[in-house]
Amino acid sequence: MNLLSVSNLNVNFKMKKQELAALIDVSFTLNRGERIAIVGESGAGKSILGFSIVNLISKPGYIKSGSIKLENKELTKMNLRQLQEIRGKRIAMIFQDPMMTLNPVLTIGDQLVETIRSHTKITYKDARNIAIEKLHNVQIASPETRFDQYPHELSGGMRQRVIIASVLLLNPDIIIADEPTTALDVTIQAEILQLLLAICRDNGVALVLISHDLGVVSKVAERTLVMYAGHIVEEGPTLEIINDPQHPYTQGLLNALPQMTLPGQRLNQIQGSMPSLTERPTGCAFHPRCPYATEKCQQEQPSFIHSGVSSVACFLVEDMVNDFANQDEEDR
Amino acid sequence: MLIFLLRRLVQACFVMIIISVISFAIQDKLGDPVQQMVSMAVSSDEREQLREQLGLNDSFLNQYWRFAKGAIQGDLGTSYHYKEPALDVILKKLPATLELVFCAILLIIIVATPCGVLAAIKPKHPVSRLLMIISSIGLSVPIFIIAIFMVYLFSVEWNIAPSFGRGETTEILGLWDSGIFTKDGLSHLLLPSLSLAIALMPIFVRLIRAEMMDVLQSEYIRFAWSKGLSAKRIYFIHALKNTMLPVITVGGIQAGTLVAYTILTETIFQWPGMGFLFMDAVSRVDTPLVAAYLIVVGGMFVITNTVVDLIYGLVNPTVRLASHGL
Numbered sequence: 112m113n114l115l116s117v118s119n120l121n122v123n124f125k126m127k128k129q130e131l132a133a134l135i136d137v138s139f140t141l142n143r144g145e146r147i148a149i150v151g152e153s154g155a156g157k158s159i160l161g162f163s164i165v166n167l168i169s170k171p172g173y174i175k176s177g178s179i180k181l182e183n184k185e186l187t188k189m190n191l192r193q194l195q196e197i198r199g200k201r202i203a204m205i206f207q208d209p210m211m212t213l214n215p216v217l218t219i220g221d222q223l224v225e226t227i228r229s230h231t232k233i234t235y236k237d238a239r240n241i242a243i244e245k246l247h248n249v250q251i252a253s254p255e256t257r258f259d260q261y262p263h264e265l266s267g268g269m270r271q272r273v274i275i276a277s278v279l280l281l282n283p284d285i286i287i288a289d290e291p292t293t294a295l296d297v298t299i300q301a302e303i304l305q306l307l308l309a310i311c312r313d314n315g316v317a318l319v320l321i322s323h324d325l326g327v328v329s330k331v332a333e334r335t336l337v338m339y340a341g342h343i344v345e346e347g348p349t350l351e352i353i354n355d356p357q358h359p360y361t362q363g364l365l366n367a368l369p370q371m372t373l374p375g376q377r378l379n380q381i382q383g384s385m386p387s388l389t390e391r392p393t394g395c396a397f398h399p400r401c402p403y404a405t406e407k408c409q410q411e412q413p414s415f416i417h418s419g420v421s422s423v424a425c426f427l428v429e430d431m432v433n434d435f436a437n438q439d440e441e442d443r
Numbered sequence: 444m445l446i447f448l449l450r451r452l453v454q455a456c457f458v459m460i461i462i463s464v465i466s467f468a469i470q471d472k473l474g475d476p477v478q479q480m481v482s483m484a485v486s487s488d489e490r491e492q493l494r495e496q497l498g499l500n501d502s503f504l505n506q507y508w509r510f511a512k513g514a515i516q517g518d519l520g521t522s523y524h525y526k527e528p529a530l531d532v533i534l535k536k537l538p539a540t541l542e543l544v545f546c547a548i549l550l551i552i553i554v555a556t557p558c559g560v561l562a563a564i565k566p567k568h569p570v571s572r573l574l575m576i577i578s579s580i581g582l583s584v585p586i587f588i589i590a591i592f593m594v595y596l597f598s599v600e601w602n603i604a605p606s607f608g609r610g611e612t613t614e615i616l617g618l619w620d621s622g623i624f625t626k627d628g629l630s631h632l633l634l635p636s637l638s639l640a641i642a643l644m645p646i647f648v649r650l651i652r653a654e655m656m657d658v659l660q661s662e663y664i665r666f667a668w669s670k671g672l673s674a675k676r677i678y679f680i681h682a683l684k685n686t687m688l689p690v691i692t693v694g695g696i697q698a699g700t701l702v703a704y705t706i707l708t709e710t711i712f713q714w715p716g717m718g719f720l721f722m723d724a725v726s727r728v729d730t731p732l733v734a735a736y737l738i739v740v741g742g743m744f745v746i747t748n749t750v751v752d753l754i755y756g757l758v759n760p761t762v763r764l765a766s767h768g769l
Contacts, residue, residue: 167669169665197671198670199670199671200671206665212663212666213663214667214685216759225672226671261760
């Protein structure tokens with residue numbers, strides 16, 4: 112059984128006059144110990160997807176329909192109390208900016224111990240020991256001292272380590288990391304990423320990494336979902352997606368990597384920008400920016416088709432696959 | 444910590460000097476105290492003599508110098524009316540006012556905090572909406588109207604609580620006349636402290652609500668939710684502590700305002716405190732008493748603000764008192 116399965120998830124924002132769709136028919140699965148990545152530009156809905164898994168979408172967003180199953184438990188139907196048992200204990204989250212994630216008026220120790228104590232009946236002393244052990248695991252020097260310090264006494268990288276330690280406290284099954292290295296210094300990014308990878312691998316924790324950095328993704332994730340304007344447009348093994356991108360959007364993203372341009376030349380970019388929630392185009396949401404767009408793309412929404420080991424939502428790919436199939440038939 | 448207190452002391456000296464100049468200047472302009480002190484039958488020659496005796500004919504600077512010299516030694520002049528040292532007269536009335544202010548602050552904390560928190564957590568709840576409406580009414584209706592209305596309702600119509608005086612008091616350690624240890628004293632305290640509290644309650648409800656709503660939007664609150672903490676812990680440990688930081692600062696300034704409001708409240712409820720005394724002193728042109736009042740109240744301002752800064756330093760770990768500016 113899949114550890115986590117999201118199917119046909121629709122998330123809307125309820126505005127005064129209209130409903131805006133932030134996620135449209137999103138489906139994916141996650142196996143125990145598997146590491147997947149969700150990539151896309153800002154505004155694609157990656158973070159909303161991450162937050163909606165534990166039902167933490169900020170208002171006025173809400174889950175309109177679809178199902179999110181953790182093993183056989185339906186998360187979308189749970190009340191707050193049931194969700195609180197899942198959050199932190201089975202699914203933990205790492206946020207983007209470590210400078211904003213820890214409460215400035217509580218000590219590191221307070222914030223670690225409270226997590227343990229709100230899920231398990233345990234004495235303060237035992238909880239403290241666990242917390243210090245986890246701080247040690249994320250390579251924080253002199254954890255006993257750090258335990259009594261306040262967040263402002265720690266550097267950004269150190270704080271992200273504390274946050275990683277805090278999500279490890281209860282040995283969760285899934286860690287959702289929303290751009291965990293974006294706010295950090297480039298030199299520290301690699302360290303934190305290494306740490307995250309090692310921790311997931313050693314403890315058999317499944318990881319959902321949300322990122323816009325394909326370089327980061329390629330080092331960590333086994334499978335990648337590419338999102339555009341609330342849709343998943345391509346899904347497949349990370350290597351496959353990087354070496355042989357099928358959707359024009361994924362191709363554009365890869366082309367925009369600085370490594371793809373010779374020194375001294377202008378960096379590649381995808382023409383135009385991500386449409387805002389209020390002005391989503393009809394048909395395939397990517398068609399206004401797509402170099403291969405046809406009339407069909409403007410009117411109809413492409414559905415997911417399998418192409419090799421990946422799945423893609425694009426008429427161009429669909430036509431190619433169909434042509435291949437027809438050729439096969441004729442040859443026979 | 445010590446450096447902080449020393450700095451504060453120097454600062455307080457400056458403030459007190461400025462207050463003393465202002466209050467002394469007022470003294471000079473309030474009118475002729477002699478007129479109030481003697482009867483109609485006294486001749487103008489004798490009046491002039493009295494004026495000379497009191498030193499009222501000296502130059503302003505001379506008079507101020509005399510006043511300041513005395514003030515440093517704790518002598519703020521002699522009340523014309525009571526014929527006693529002005530400071531003693533004031534300090535005798537201090538306990539009554541402090542008790543009133545203290546009860547009002549207590550009421551504000553007890554009532555405004557839960558109201559503000561509720562209004563922030565459930566902004567669309569009918570009770571929250573009602574609170575917002577009441578608080579905007581409270582902000583716009585002057586305190587003396589509310590106080591008079593309360594006297595009418597509670598004392599005249601329903602006869603629940605007395606409307607004037609302090610009632611029975613007990614003496615503590617021979618220094619402090621207290622009304623909070625007897626039932627009668629407490630019932631007398633009810634209306635004045637309530638009306639004083641109502642004067643500032645709306646501001647605090649709105650302030651706490653606005654700050655808390657702000658805090659609830661922050662990333663660390665979201666992170667706290669993602670850790671699966673209980674709503675109680677998130678609201679009252681994670682959010683409330685951060686909410687209270689700016690509230691403490693504003694509260695310190697407002698505590699001074701509260702002392703100013705006592706002039707109104709004490710006059711309406713005939714509360715034998717400093718504010719009531721001050722109004723009397725003004726109408727009698729008892730200038731040393733007026734000046735002494737201003738200086739004592741100025742001193743209270745300085746002390747409360749220092750205490751507030753100390754509390755702020757305790758609550759907010761990012762503030763180190765030694766390096767705290769000025």
